[in-house]
Amino acid sequence: MFETALTWSDLAFLAQGAGMTLLVTAVSVTAGTVLGVIFGVIRFQVGPYWSIPLTFVLDVFRSVPLLIQLVLGNAFQSIARLGWPPFTTSCVILSLYTAAYCTEIVRGGISSVPVTTRRAARSLGMTWWQDMRYIVAPLATRVSLPSWIGLTLGVMKDSALVLWLGLIELLRASQILVTRLQEPLFILMICGAIYFILSFPVARLGGYLEKRWSPND
Amino acid sequence: MIEIENVRKSFGALEVLKGIDLTVSKGEVVTVIGGSGSGKSTLLTCINGLEPIDSGRITLDGTDVHAKGTDLNKLRSKVGIVFQQWNAFPHLTVLENVMLAPRKVLGLAKDRAEEIAVKQLTHVGLAEKLSVYPNRMSGGQQQRMAIARALAMSPEYMLFDEVTSALDPMLVGEVLDTLRMLASEGMTMICVTHEMKFAREVSDRVAFFHQGVMAEIASPEQLFDAPQHVETQKFLAATH
């Protein structure tokens, strides 16, 4: 049948890489979402005019290749003598990258809540915070969740670029095995299958939620 | 000549046409009236082959519409159809809407197609609107454009499927006037309509459909003033 030099320990090595991919993604998406919610609320609250500086900075993160951002981040931490290991640098950059996209999603979610609904809440004597917490947050989350799921999957796929800073995540682990075993297609197929298995079901869930929660249902 | 012989048609378990026989000769105007779900609109889409039939035969000037070897595209350019929803092509101007099929289906040169389109649009009273996009016009104007679009193919037959049903009451008149004009010019037409006054005025014969059956067909005077079938009587009593 089919013969391969791939051993169980090589597969474990790939799994370790996948673990790194998931770890970087989890840290970055968590931090990026927290930042994104803060920035999103600020953007919505201060209006388009006063949020121009913030909008511009976040737009830079969406208009410059992530690879360049990672290299710049790494160069910066070395210049500033922060002594960050590649993992920290990668997570910081990816968090900001996530925050840039998340801000737009959050802002869109908040603006989708009708003004009349919010007025009703305030007229019941709710404070700004209570209105945000009990009225806006649940409604906006519903609108934003499908896009946020898409963003999370996007960050997971983009996290492959941290290999450039020397982190051994899933794609880099596969590349190392390819170099050693000289079976590029087979190993890359496994690598692709792992990404696919991680991404596809969640993507389907996002599509389902989007359909189910679309305004005209 | 349009010959419809014992045509049957079902959608799933629902039989919408239960053996229809009708012959429409050249120059004749036949209107079809009846309640909703009586199968009258389905018949039109079967005549130009947009819907297949289950049994029976429809021939147009001797050509079997539903036979295997029939070139439906060629046949459809002979039979114009206008729907309740006018289906304007939103990405094309009024002139381009009308020019498209003559150019692409008949293969006419651009200036020849334009000449025909301008003539037909003038005919339906839209000469001022040539370079406008359809969504800038009223429903009545869009419906008249749809009629010009069908006429530009120089069809020998025209089928009208409740063309005024989706219009605001104020806009119905202008479209009916266009149909009257076509009828007076000798166009062979089958009109499915709810406009009884119009049906009485323009028709050579009026057919009443009830639950997939052609219950009665007669001259307008006879059908409206002395209906024979009990369902026709009920229907006319309800609409007056």
Next chain:
Amino acid sequence: MFNYTFHWNQALRALPQMLDGALVTLEIALLSMAIGLACAMVLTLFRLSGNRVLSGFAAVWVEVARNTPALFQIYMAHFGLGNFGIHLSPYAALLAGIAFNNAGYLAENFRGALKAIPDTQARAGRSLGMSSLQAFRYIVMPQMLRIAFLPATNQMVWAILMTSLGVTVGMNTDLAGITQELNARSFRTFEFFALAAVIYYVIAKAVTLAARAFASRMFRY
């Protein structure tokens, strides 16, 4: 503050070289978009064909493109095809990878756009005697392209950003590749990459603005 002296002059002196690289970047992005659009159109027709083999092929392409990293797709083109004796140059591998990715995302955009066009449009075309292909070509497709234009513009920006991945497979003529080479010679990483970032930003913005201007001229209805 940083106990580091920035050498911006050195980077600025390399600007002409980097701008040459930017042209290559733009070239790859445009080519990958052209190929991607053509492939997406074919994939869309496959999906509409009703043929299970063709629509299955299209579905696999679209889902793989959307559920694996772009860098993985480029690696596949560069290393993976070697198994079949096909050895693509970094340029070709980069182009193939991005075009594959573009096609998948664009085909998905097209699908969404098609859903927004009522069936009666094609039916109206058919009733005028058009073949189903003519009805698609002259009536459905132009409307689909209009609806899909804005998402396609975003994909174009993505394509520009993705070209930077070429450096990981040894590409050295595009903006990222040239910047990396300059960096390897001088070790002025921050200055060179900051300048590259500015150039990428300008290209991305210019393309977005150009697309908007194009759209407002093209889509007048």
